[in-house]
Amino acid sequence: MAERTWKTIESGPHPYMEMLHPVCIKNYGKWKYHERPRPGVLKHVAESGDVLYTVRAGTERQDTVDIIRRFCDLADKYCEGHLRWTVRNNVEFMTPDWSSVESLISDLEKLGHPIGGTGPSISAVAHTQGWLHCDIPATDASGAAKSIMDTVYEEYVREEMPNRVKLSTSCCEINCGGQADIAVVIQHTRPPRINHDILANICEMPSTVARCPVAAIRPTTVNGKPSLMVVEEKCIYCGACFGACPAMEINHPEYSKLAIWVGGKNSNARSKPTTMKLVCHGLPNNPPRWPEVNAVMKRILTAYKEGARDWERVGEWIDRIGWKRFFELADLDFDRFLIDNYRHARTSFNTSAHIRF
Amino acid sequence: MSDEKEFQLNPTPHLDELEKGPWPSFISGFKELAKRTGNTMVRGALDQLNYSYETRLGYWKGGVVGVHGYGAGVISRYSMIPDLFPEAKEFHTVRIQPPPGLHYNTKKLRFLCDTWERLGSGLINMHGQTGNLQMIGIGQDNVQEFFDEVNKEGWDLGGAGAVVRTGASCVGPARCDQACNDNLKLHEKMLTYFTDLVHRPQLPYKMKMKFAGCPNDCINSIQRADMSFIGTWRDDIQQDDAEVEKFIDEKGMDYVVNNVITRCPTNAITLEGKKMVIDNKDCVRCMHCLNVMPKALSPGKDRGLTMLLGGKGILKMGNMLGAVIAPFMKCETDEEIEAVIEFVENIIDYWADNALDHERVGEFMERIGMHQFLEDMELDATIEMVNHPRDNPYFKASHDHDPLAKKG
Numbered sequence: 026m027a028e029r030t031w032k033t034i035e036s037g038p039h040p041y042m043e044m045l046h047p048v049c050i051k052n053y054g055k056w057k058y059h060e061r062p063r064p065g066v067l068k069h070v071a072e073s074g075d076v077l078y079t080v081r082a083g084t085e086r087q088d089t090v091d092i093i094r095r096f097c098d099l100a101d102k103y104c105e106g107h108l109r110w111t112v113r114n115n116v117e118f119m120t121p122d123w124s125s126v127e128s129l130i131s132d133l134e135k136l137g138h139p140i141g142g143t144g145p146s147i148s149a150v151a152h153t154q155g156w157l158h159c160d161i162p163a164t165d166a167s168g169a170a171k172s173i174m175d176t177v178y179e180e181y182v183r184e185e186m187p188n189r190v191k192l193s194t195s196c197c198e199i200n201c202g203g204q205a206d207i208a209v210v211i212q213h214t215r216p217p218r219i220n221h222d223i224l225a226n227i228c229e230m231p232s233t234v235a236r237c238p239v240a241a242i243r244p245t246t247v248n249g250k251p252s253l254m255v256v257e258e259k260c261i262y263c264g265a266c267f268g269a270c271p272a273m274e275i276n277h278p279e280y281s282k283l284a285i286w287v288g289g290k291n292s293n294a295r296s297k298p299t300t301m302k303l304v305c306h307g308l309p310n311n312p313p314r315w316p317e318v319n320a321v322m323k324r325i326l327t328a329y330k331e332g333a334r335d336w337e338r339v340g341e342w343i344d345r346i347g348w349k350r351f352f353e354l355a356d357l358d359f360d361r362f363l364i365d366n367y368r369h370a371r372t373s374f375n376t377s378a379h380i381r382f
Numbered sequence: 383m384s385d386e387k388e389f390q391l392n393p394t395p396h397l398d399e400l401e402k403g404p405w406p407s408f409i410s411g412f413k414e415l416a417k418r419t420g421n422t423m424v425r426g427a428l429d430q431l432n433y434s435y436e437t438r439l440g441y442w443k444g445g446v447v448g449v450h451g452y453g454a455g456v457i458s459r460y461s462m463i464p465d466l467f468p469e470a471k472e473f474h475t476v477r478i479q480p481p482p483g484l485h486y487n488t489k490k491l492r493f494l495c496d497t498w499e500r501l502g503s504g505l506i507n508m509h510g511q512t513g514n515l516q517m518i519g520i521g522q523d524n525v526q527e528f529f530d531e532v533n534k535e536g537w538d539l540g541g542a543g544a545v546v547r548t549g550a551s552c553v554g555p556a557r558c559d560q561a562c563n564d565n566l567k568l569h570e571k572m573l574t575y576f577t578d579l580v581h582r583p584q585l586p587y588k589m590k591m592k593f594a595g596c597p598n599d600c601i602n603s604i605q606r607a608d609m610s611f612i613g614t615w616r617d618d619i620q621q622d623d624a625e626v627e628k629f630i631d632e633k634g635m636d637y638v639v640n641n642v643i644t645r646c647p648t649n650a651i652t653l654e655g656k657k658m659v660i661d662n663k664d665c666v667r668c669m670h671c672l673n674v675m676p677k678a679l680s681p682g683k684d685r686g687l688t689m690l691l692g693g694k695g696i697l698k699m700g701n702m703l704g705a706v707i708a709p710f711m712k713c714e715t716d717e718e719i720e721a722v723i724e725f726v727e728n729i730i731d732y733w734a735d736n737a738l739d740h741e742r743v744g745e746f747m748e749r750i751g752m753h754q755f756l757e758d759m760e761l762d763a764t765i766e767m768v769n770h771p772r773d774n775p776y777f778k779a780s781h782d783h784d785p786l787a788k789k790g
Contacts, residue, residue, distance in 0.1 A: 031533065033530070035577045036537075038569065039536055041483070043487075044490060084508070091411065093495050154510075157431055158518055160444045204701070232740065276439055276440065291602040291605050312396060335640075
């Protein structure tokens with residue numbers, strides 16, 4: 026590397042006002058109300074009377090400089106050089122001019138970007154890196170997300186769900202994809218395979234032992250070398266050790282399965298935020314299209330769309346109809362693995378005579 | 383790269399399936415970029431990804447790559463099978479802190495793109511799950527130069543590992559009528575204050591902060607952040623009676639009863655004809671009625687934030703939602719913002735001094751117990767911290783506690 030001439034400035038995040046749209050700066054903190062003139066478009070009205078339209082579009086999320094430059098071209102053309110992203114990887118263009126909204130929609134659609142993700146729609150999948158870039162993934166996330174969004178595309182561009190639906194996918198049980206109304210997460214089905222030849226050289230053993238949530242890892246000696254062993258009766262196949270120690274391979278093409286979780290809710294609206302609950306496990310990790318996962322997801326979404334009342338999120342809908350009916354409507358089996366067996370499991374037990382027949 | 387001959391990609395039959403269907407295809411994007419630039423690293427990454435799809439396994443391993451003076455911010459990735467895919471044998475990620483609220487201008491973005499195309503793969507992830515701009519795919523030899531170039535334009539690296547992580551904010555008061563707190567400003571001030579802790583791992587484990595403008599929590603802070611800052615208000619909801627009446631006329635009484643009145647979680651709303659009467663003492667600031675009727679109802683004027691602590695994902699003790707640690711803090715003036723930052727710093731210091739390795743703050747609190755935490759932090763217990771008072775008698779009661787004396 027050439028000799029450095031630049032002295033780093035530890036600047037942290039950019040100043041928050043620096044890149045805002047001028048209408049946002051003028052009306053900062055002085056917005057009065059909002060409406061949704063059509064799916065994918067928001068209208069914000071300020072106390073000053075200023076109006077700002079937002080066009081929201083779906084993206085690849087794994088973007089390229091070409092994709093981003095095309096977004097910049099549109100932002101230069103219609104939005105005075107400003108644009109933003111949402112938490113769920115949608116891109117947003119803001120303009121005070123309604124005729125620009127129509128042109129933006131047309132230009133974005135020509136580029137292949139769907140307009141939607143607002144109001145009671147299915148927004149884009151929040152997802153992890155997967156095989157593209159992660160060091161511990163059992164599946165790919167970008168591909169699964171693409172397949173899911175192809176399946177639910179019509180619900181992204183419309184606002185016909187009972188309430189908003191947030192999806193996520195995760196490539197290991199750490200679940201970086203996060204809580205969601207419906208989530209697809211890896212579930213391993215056997216203990217890690219330990220490579221004793223290299224373990225002592227590449228792993229910090231005490232921190233690997235400490236990483237296990239059920240204290241199933243113990244020091245041992247194999248062929249005269251220090252190593253680790255897993256008490257298989259205790260192991261819950263979570264893969265936490267693999268993150269600490271690459272010699273404890275948890276991933277497997279067949280034994281790493283996919284599970285579906287439902288009812289996570291981040292918002293405080295109506296009910297308190299909730300975590301998602303396991304409703305299906307053992308689905309095959311079947312790239313490039315994951316049809317089995319898609320089919321179950323679709324069944325759940327169809328039942329929700331048909332059965333939920335306006336403003337009920339997936340979890341709130343299930344709260345009303347009960348889990349028993351949910352499993353019937355989604356055509357899913359309940360088995361003993363869906364009963365929690367970890368800490369505080371009893372807080373999820375039915376301590377009442379409330380039974381639906 | 384040869385000018386005469388078109389840059390050829392290798393067959394990627396598994397990935398090609400992901401070019402079908404209506405949703406934008408990242409594979410098509412990757413291929414377009416590789417063909418245009420002739421960047422062999424992108425071709426190698428496509429090849430290895432296709433191999434992952436074929437064998438259903440991942441092939442990246444970590445290592446140590448960084449920039450001068452920092453201990454975090456670059457995620458190193460080396461191929462485990464460089465003999466098969468030598469073009470992507472190095473494929474590191476540079477995490478860059480985005481502007482609060484993910485508000486960009488094209489000048490800054492184009493500069494990033496141009497620099498990234500010159501020194502890296504040209505692949506950018508917008509955004510990572512913590513909120514970073516993730517510049518995916520660069521060789522070790524170019525990392526420092528890339529960082530220096532973008533740092534000149536005001537971009538700084540994000541967090542990775544046992545540090546204060548890159549912050550994340552919703553759209554905020556820049557465009558939202560429901561934002562009750564200047565979360566973008568707080569985000570900037572907070573992360574700037576903790577810059578040293580973002581760049582140099584000195585903590586037991588990661589510390590994530592998310593800043594939400596209102597309790598709708600579009601940034602997912604309660605579920606995803608160790609520290610969740612949520613805008614709220616403590617006076618009455620602002621009502622525009624004329625707009626309420628108009629809403630009822632337009633939507634019909636059935637709609638208002640079924641979707642607003644009966645959906646209030648604390649039954650705080652009643653109707654008197656076409657007038658809504660909100661008992662604000664019962665309102666828990668859930669946002670539902672404001673979401674349904676944004677033109678008629680607005681948050682109150684006495685605004686601040688509620689802070690929750692201890693939210694986290696699965697590792698290691700299972701997921702936890704954040705729990706209230708401060709029911710209401712004013713956060714408008716510089717002094718108020720400084721007080722919030724000081725409060726946060728005290729928590730971080732205490733956690734850093736006492737937590738185990740790899741123990742998130744929520745797990746730490748669970749281990750030592752809330753009593754110890756409150757005592758050491760010199761915090762008063764408040765009823766907002768719990769759903770209900772304890773339902774078991776197992777505690778070390780104090781013999782000189784006089785409940786009657788306190789009433790006076």
